[in-house]
Amino acid sequence: xxxISDPHEIENKSFEIIEGLLAxxxxxxPQKAVVMRVVHATADTDFASAMVFSEGSVEAGISAIRAxxxxxxxxxxxxxxxxxxxxxxxxxCRISDPVTAALAKExxxxxxxxxxxxxxxxxxxxxxxxxxxxxxxxxVMRLVxxxxxxxxxxxxxxxxxxxxxxxxxxxxxxxxVPFITCRGRKGGSPVGAAIVNALxxxxx
Amino acid sequence: xxxISDPHEIENKSFEIIEGLLAxxxxxxPQKAVVMRVVHATADTDFASAMVFSEGSVEAGISAIRAxxxxxxxxxxxxxxxxxxxxxxxxxCRISDPVTAALAKExxxxxxxxxxxxxxxxxxxxxxxxxxxxxxxxxVMRLVxxxxxxxxxxxxxxxxxxxxxxxxxxxxxxxxVPFITCRGRKGGSPVGAAIVNALxxxxx
Numbered sequence: 568x569x570x571i572s573d574p575h576e577i578e579n580k581s582f583e584i585i586e587g588l589l590a591x592x593x594x595x596x597p598q599k600a601v602v603m604r605v606v607h608a609t610a611d612t613d614f615a616s617a618m619v620f621s622e623g624s625v626e627a628g629i630s631a632i633r634a635x636x637x638x639x640x641x642x643x644x645x646x647x648x649x650x651x652x653x654x655x656x657x658x659x660c661r662i663s664d665p666v667t668a669a670l671a672k673e674x675x676x677x678x679x680x681x682x683x684x685x686x687x688x689x690x691x692x693x694x695x696x697x698x699x700x701x702x703x704x705x706x707v708m709r710l711v712x713x714x715x716x717x718x719x720x721x722x723x724x725x726x727x728x729x730x731x732x733x734x735x736x737x738x739x740x741x742x743x744v745p746f747i748t749c750r751g752r753k754g755g756s757p758v759g760a761a762i763v764n765a766l767x768x769x770x771x
Numbered sequence: 772x773x774x775i776s777d778p779h780e781i782e783n784k785s786f787e788i789i790e791g792l793l794a795x796x797x798x799x800x801p802q803k804a805v806v807m808r809v810v811h812a813t814a815d816t817d818f819a820s821a822m823v824f825s826e827g828s829v830e831a832g833i834s835a836i837r838a839x840x841x842x843x844x845x846x847x848x849x850x851x852x853x854x855x856x857x858x859x860x861x862x863x864c865r866i867s868d869p870v871t872a873a874l875a876k877e878x879x880x881x882x883x884x885x886x887x888x889x890x891x892x893x894x895x896x897x898x899x900x901x902x903x904x905x906x907x908x909x910x911v912m913r914l915v916x917x918x919x920x921x922x923x924x925x926x927x928x929x930x931x932x933x934x935x936x937x938x939x940x941x942x943x944x945x946x947x948v949p950f951i952t953c954r955g956r957k958g959g960s961p962v963g964a965a966i967v968n969a970l971x972x973x974x975x
Binding site (some may be wrong): 571572574577584585609610611643646647648650675677726727730760 | 775776777778781784785788789811812813814815847848850851852854858867875879880881882884906930931932933934935955956957958959960961964
């Protein structure tokens with residue numbers, strides 16, 4: 568049945584195909600490695616032109632990982648996708664926490680945004696990765712601008728029809744913290760996981 | 772900052788937009804509900820025309836869930852995405868199991884395919900959902916055809932450049948077990964989770 572079943576061969580063949588699909592695009596070095604992993608995870612070449620990296624963002628992510636940083640995620644799917652750091656206890660997500668649910672209901676906002684507020688004290692030097700909830704990304708930007716919170720890097724790739732694109736356009740104007748994002752409605756946990764996993768690989 | 776932060780309002784607004792985007796397509800009833808949830812999860816309307824349902828597949832999934840079935844997944848991201856059943860202990864994934872890793876190495880295949888083989892005894896009446904590894908989907912089809920394994924439903928939506936599309940074309944020819952799939956390279960854990968979560972919702 569399957570022509571190729573060796574996992575290394577599958578990955579090598581995939582990256583060879585992706586290399587061909589992205590030929591001629593203006594992509595280099597570690598940014599290209601991140602983009603290739605996102606295209607690999609989604610099989611969607613649209614991401615190659617949609618992704619935006621603030622200056623020094625890849626380097627900031629690599630340094631943070633080497634320094635043993637935590638990763639904070641908005642949803643459990645993204646946490647599960649960063650499996651090497653998750654197994655090491657370095658990934659936090661509080662969306663399923665009963666405290667989060669109660670507070671979210673009280674303040675009539677999403678559990679994802681509330682979870683970000685609850686983890687603000689852990690964000691210094693961390694990678695904050697938001698793959699699903701625009702409200703969570705808006706809350707992270709508010710924490711940065713109004714409360715002086717300073718993650719090492721924001722990976723902001725929420726997906727959807729209401730607020731996702733707008734929240735990412737807002738992120739493009741953030742000056743205080745390096746970020747990696749993608750324009751448009753598309754995004755999601757495989758995109759967020761691919762970005763963080765590419766940084767982990769680059770960090771060696 | 773965000774114009775809408777009430778989670779119910781966000782979801783209602785999203786489904787209103789999706790309803791508009793899919794207007795004029797040949798979609799009805801419970802199949803339409805499943806397609807809409809996939810488009811909601813991915814913000815990618817391509818899935819509306821790519822999805823394929825075998826006859827009675829949605830009904831088979833709903834009945835299985837009502838009967839208290841287990842769900843077997845190829846990857847942990849998909850398991851995490853089926854949160855209501857996962858919290859109830861009804862979702863199994865063995866990709867991270869040390870036994871799986873050892874056996875996969877021995878037989879030079881993927882951990883995802885090996886995990887399917889190890890869970891074959893639990894597949895009767897279950898929903899088997901494969902969102903990432905074509906090798907896992909091929910192994911499920913082999914179990915069905917050669918070993919008489921009979922899940923209630925196969926959700927087969929692997930993503931990628933090597934084997935994903937081919938494995939799903941193969942699934943389109945499966946007669947023994949109902950299936951839900953999508954043509955082409957795209958797929959992934961948000962797609963698999965959206966399909967199963969839509970079935971859970973339809974099961975009430």
